[in-house]
Amino acid sequence: ILDTKYTKNFISDEEIKNIGLEVEKAHSLLIDKNSQGKGSVGWIDIPRESDDRLMGEIESIAKSVITNSDAIVIIGIGGSYLGARAAIETLVPGLVGKKIFFAGYNICGDHIKGLLDALKNKEIVVNVISKSGTTTEPALAFRIMENFMKKKYSPKKLKDRIICTTDRSKGAMRRIADANGYRSFVIPDDVGGRFSVLTAVGLFPMACAGIDIREVIRGAKEQFFDSAECNVENNACYRYAAIRNLLYRKGKKIEIFASFDNRMHYIDEWWKQLFGESEGKNGRGIFPASCDFSTDLHSMGQLIQEGERNIFETFLIVDKEDENCLIPYDNEDMDELNYLAGKQVDYVNLKAYEAVSLAHFEGGVPNMTMHLAERTPFCLGQLFYFFEKAAAISGYVSGVNPFDQPGVEAYKQKMFKLLGKYGS
């Protein structure tokens, strides 16, 4: 559920109604198979047309992986890993760094070396996720990891321990998989990286973390129907797209996406790519920033409350709190916290959220809240689909093609030249 009450003073009902026409156009562009985005909208129907054979294959391979390994290394960057990481950190906190390791998302020797040290005496399985196989970060990490594993395992055993998620037929990673007999999952041609969390890209790592991926898809499917109707009033996903465009036009150039739970930090990161890459082009685009509250209230809070009024916020709140940490009573009460004794820590956190959303609203920062009912695979499936569709609609409303990313090559070409890559 999206709560938009704290945008009320900033946007009139009439403005929402008027932008409804633009949202309708965006909706048409999205479903029109002849628009500029055609060939990139395969993600729309994934939840409805859930592929039972694929789900079974993911579950069965994940099961064998979990059994045969002490450590599962997921190699990917950007859209190839942020969705999976968001789901795993949120739903199975504490697993990353113990059984699940992420690699290939930076070019940091210390990180790779530290990982190899940690894996020395472990049984390893690697899932490398790369459409092309030549993106520098994951390609480097995979080369080093494969080299490491070749010393540990015979070629025959390696076949059970490396799983590639890549293009159906093209690219270096496809050739590597085929030449070595590694098992593979397919990244559909019509699904871009930042929209791929509900494909094998996101689902296989989730399954390896023990997450019920059918529940994720079931949640996405519910959201599919909840956000199907082209109506800004009833369709919260479209309303979110509409409101953020209205706020942007009124000079709110920065959107802070903030959860109140450190475990959900990577949802912020996933969201940042989804919206930043979809909208940031042609000299325009809302700047997506993230905060972890309440932590960041003690760094960014002052500026949000009283700085330049070019900010709006979207909060991510889980309505059903954990009940895992009671505040004890203290005879002395020198810290004056006895008024909270017997309450859950997360209860205080929820009140902090309520206070922040009101205080920021009163300070001139419009804000919305995305309420998740529970911290479950089902609700996360809803969330993923909600924001994917919102990003597509929002991008079209803002006048760009939400499915391309022409600017990401600029630095790479310069880097290849500096590195002396042949032909660059």
Place this chain on the structure above:
Amino acid sequence: ILDTKYTKNFISDEEIKNIGLEVEKAHSLLIDKNSQGKGSVGWIDIPRESDDRLMGEIESIAKSVITNSDAIVIIGIGGSYLGARAAIETLVPGLVGKKIFFAGYNICGDHIKGLLDALKNKEIVVNVISKSGTTTEPALAFRIMENFMKKKYSPKKLKDRIICTTDRSKGAMRRIADANGYRSFVIPDDVGGRFSVLTAVGLFPMACAGIDIREVIRGAKEQFFDSAECNVENNACYRYAAIRNLLYRKGKKIEIFASFDNRMHYIDEWWKQLFGESEGKNGRGIFPASCDFSTDLHSMGQLIQEGERNIFETFLIVDKEDENCLIPYDNEDMDELNYLAGKQVDYVNLKAYEAVSLAHFEGGVPNMTMHLAERTPFCLGQLFYFFEKAAAISGYVSGVNPFDQPGVEAYKQKMFKLLGKYGS
């Protein structure tokens, strides 16, 4: 060293010269003991007047703490912990979560519960850092941690295991320390939280992590002299303050601070508080955002390259690379990376930085680079002092008092009311 060549097309030499007059005024305000910031500038002279007795005390207590514990828990939030965390994660990567634990920087039951579980069979020492002792996050964490330790240790033993960093004479934490006989360090009255990293607030946790704090202070002292002269040409610290104000006035409302090394992530966070809280008031202030490159080039890169031209960047680069992870040669070369074989991973990272700074500049994003010679305590001391002084000067140039934070109470008052705190 601050490299500003990629701001050249955006700012003229004349503009720099003109703002020099404003910088001079800012400089006068900073050193004028009668300005509005008087009473908050105790941090300025810390490196020069390094307190040998205090340093010895910090080192000796830290030494005993390291010997007597399996786990050191640092409780603090915002300015009470970000500097220490930045130094520890940067200089002793891998220690956090093993020997050093941070707490009290959120209101997340799962985090505290997880910490207590991890500490069950460990010998613990706690350093709680709080000027007042009643800030909700650290106060809650400390109450829960003290309660946990009281079951584990006798009151006599507890005296060796809890160290408070707090006000000299006032506040709940001072009373708790005195009543229980806990050892304590003093947070000077004339040093605000975000400027406190070179006091016991930052130095004691660093010493507990084995960092040579005299080297940190020695670096800060060198920077003290390097940034003493009021001259925009020769004083890089003042030039940074001048340029970011000029860029802000030209519509560059967002500053991205980006390192290319995940270990330095918390330097970004420390920097965000320092500048956001110092400047974000009176309806103005540069929005400080952080990125971890190259990771975030795969999420934010598109928008930075081609989105709204309201961004500038400051990169943090360590010139002396680690040599810890060689790229192996591969007979097949299906990933086409053999042109990098025999090179260090961090060499590629450095080339990525060079490519990014040029590509963003050409794309309309002015950027500067802060070069650290090495990843050492000395250089980190330089960095801390550089940005502290730059934040003070920059704030005065932008027309605000860089030392207050009137907006941070707004949500707290509402929260106390929602929680039913007596008198709120």
